[in-house]
Amino acid sequence: MPGLEDLYREIVLDHYRSPRNRGELPVPPSHRAEGFNPLCGDEIVVYVQVDGDTITDVKIGGQGCSISQSSASMMSAAIKGKTIHEARALTRAFKSMMSIHETALEGDDPEMAAANLAVKLGDLEALRGVARVPVRIKCATLSWNTLAQGLDEAEAEA
Amino acid sequence: MTLDVSAIKKDFPLLERDFNGKPLVYLDSAATSQKPRAVIDAMSDYYENYNANTHRGVFGIAEQATNAMEGAREKVRSFINAPSINEIIFTRNATESINLVAHSWGRANLRAGDVVVLTELEHHSNIVPWQQIREERGIELRYIPVTDSGHLDLDDLAATVDGAKLVSISAMSNVLGTVTPVRHIADIAHAAGALVCVDACQFVPHLPCDVIALGADFVAFSAHKMCGPTGVGVLWGHEALLDAMPAFLGGGGMIRDVTLQGFKPAELPWKFEAGTPAIAEIIGLGAAVDYLSAIGMPAVRQHEVELAAYTLRTLKGRFGDGIKIYGPSEASERGAVFSFGFGDLHPHDISQVLDEHGVCVRAGHHCAKPLMRKLGIGATARASLYLYNDESDVDALADALAAAADFFGL
Structure with missing residues (x-):
């Protein structure tokens, strides 16, 4: 059982108290995706504005716990200005950090693991403690799964 | 204190264990209660000494198992003052009991346009089965509204139940703790020609239950919330009704x-x-009934009213407007189950910090999403107490909440 300080790092609490990129974007031209955690009723809305291959703007709506809110906030800061390809690589790296136990069980694909290691998680590293509290992993990955839907939609339309 | 809680705590093996080096403070009895040694032993005794299928074999242990199971039926009958053991149906849980009423009585008696009345504070288990019948039969569902104070709004009750075939209501809300006026509603429902089904899942474990005095036609409850094991529930119904179904x-x-x-x-x-x-679980339920009967349900209720008053006083006294407790503010009108909001903290974060302090509370919608929508919230934290909780547990909850406020900088 990790201590509270390990789960709620200062940077996590900072993003929770002062979430970045809160708001909405006009749809269209932006894409809107909704994520839902039926277990706790958390809701995330992700707006992505894609020009060519680049995510030029991101906004986050919805409500949820500190972990889901700070993960969404950090995600928005990390993917803004990145290409769709980079955002997807970051998503893979983040979800791999969250599911560290499962990948160890399944036998990690060495090539994929190397690719994930090459992606710099930066502030998102602060959420590493969540991986050790299984019931909260879904909170942390909610915004990322929602982003993936939004990007799928953007690419399907492009 | 009405009950000798320190002695009662010793009857529950799990309450003696430590968690992270601290005593476990179990405040999730509305989800499932802890089990006394007597219940665990009764089930082990069956498996170790007379495990056999019931109503089948003519050999000795089969007869012993049958007698133990039917003995438990008689204990349950007596516990809820049912007229006959023929009226005590063992199911898996209260959910299955309500489904039995919906699918057996409902399919035989409900036609397109017929009305079933529920309330806005129901658990999903007393909503979804009726919605399934609605999809199948085209019945109409009406809901008795909930007021801001957490009571049922009975102003339009006569009009709401007018023409209804069935009124199915919770006797105590698993979210708000509200003890509903079942008898009053039943009298008006019966006058309108409707039958009355009662979800007594939170009621039977905590208050003396007399199904006849309650004015019910069907009563559903689960063993695992009343010191018994999971996997067994009860449906009581009037014999003539059950016979015709x-x-x-x-x-x-x-x-x-x-x-x-x-x-x-x-x-x-x-x-x-x-x-x-x-079989083992039914025998365990019999032991749970014996355990609660020996303590006495009036004493359990009195203890919980006192504890509810202490909880309301303590939490309001220490946190003032920083805590929002849903449901009736009078202890005598509620059970000792408290859904609350704390500052702007998410229930998940509250329960995470409380867990660190060995305090077990639930976070979520408590299987009552329509009620959550009515309250305008997504989720609450919920502390629910039982006969083995006392003021020290409430104090531990308050201390852990103070620590959460400190940690998140409220």
Whole structure:
């Protein structure tokens, strides 16, 4: 059982108290995706504005716990200005950090693991403690799964 | 204190364990109660000494198992003052009991346009089965509203139940703690010609229950919330009603005769008990009834009213407007289950910090999403107390909440 300080790092609490990129974007031209955690009723809305291959703007709506809110906030800061390809690589790296136990069980694909290691998680590293509290992993990955839907939609339309 | 809680705590092996080096403060009894040694022992005794299927074998231990199971039925009958053991149907849980009413009585009696009345504070288990019947039969569902204070709004009750075939209501809310006026509602429902089904899942474990005095036609509850094991629940119904209803699940045990052309159902109560029952669990339920009866349900209720008053006083006294407790503010009108909001903290974060302090509370919608929508919230934290909790547990909750406020900088 990790201590509270390990789960709620200062940077996590900072993003929770002062979430970045809160708001909405006009749809269209932006894409809107909704994520839902039926277990706790958390809701995330992700707006992505894609020009060519680049995510030029991101906004986050919805409500949820500190972990889901700070993960969404950090995600928005990390993917803004990145290409769709980079955002997807970051998503893979983040979800791999969250599911560290499962990948160890399944036998990690060495090539994929190397690719994930090459992606710099930066502030998102602060959420590493969540991986050790299984019931909260879904909170942390909610915004990322929602982003993936939004990007799928953007690419399907492009 | 009405009860000797320190002695009662010793009856529950799990309450003696430590968690992270701190004593475990279990405040999730509305989800499931802890089990006293007597219940655990009764189930082990069956498995170790007379494990056999019931109503089958003629050998000694089979008869012993049958007697133990039917003995538990009589204990349950007496506990809820039912007129006959034929009226005590063992199910898996209260959810299955309500489904039995919906699918057996409902399918036999409800036609397109018929009305079933529920309330806005119901658990999903007393909403979804009726929505399933609505999809199948085209019945109309009406809901008795909930007021801001967490009570049922009965101003338009006569109009709401007018023309209804059934009124199905919770006797105590698992979210708000509200003890509903079942008898009053039942009298008005009966005057309108409706039957009354009562979800007593949170009621039977905590208050003296007399199904006749309650004015009910059906009563559903689960063993695991009343010191018994998971996997067994009870449906009580008036014998004449149960007799007239078609069987629910088909299979072994529920038949009098089967030919290739058809079947004749067994007598009550076995007509509704298809397949091998949860024998050990039913015996465990009997032991739980014995345990609660020895303490006395009036004493349990009095203890919980005192504890509810202490909880309301303590939490309001320490946190003032920083805590929002849902449901009735009068202890006498509620059970000791408290859904609350704390500052702007998410219930998940509250329960995470409380867990660190060994305090177990639930976070979520408590299987009552329509009520959550009515309250305008997504989720609450919920502390629910039972006969083995006392003021020290409430103090531990308050201390842990203070630590959460400190940690998140409220």
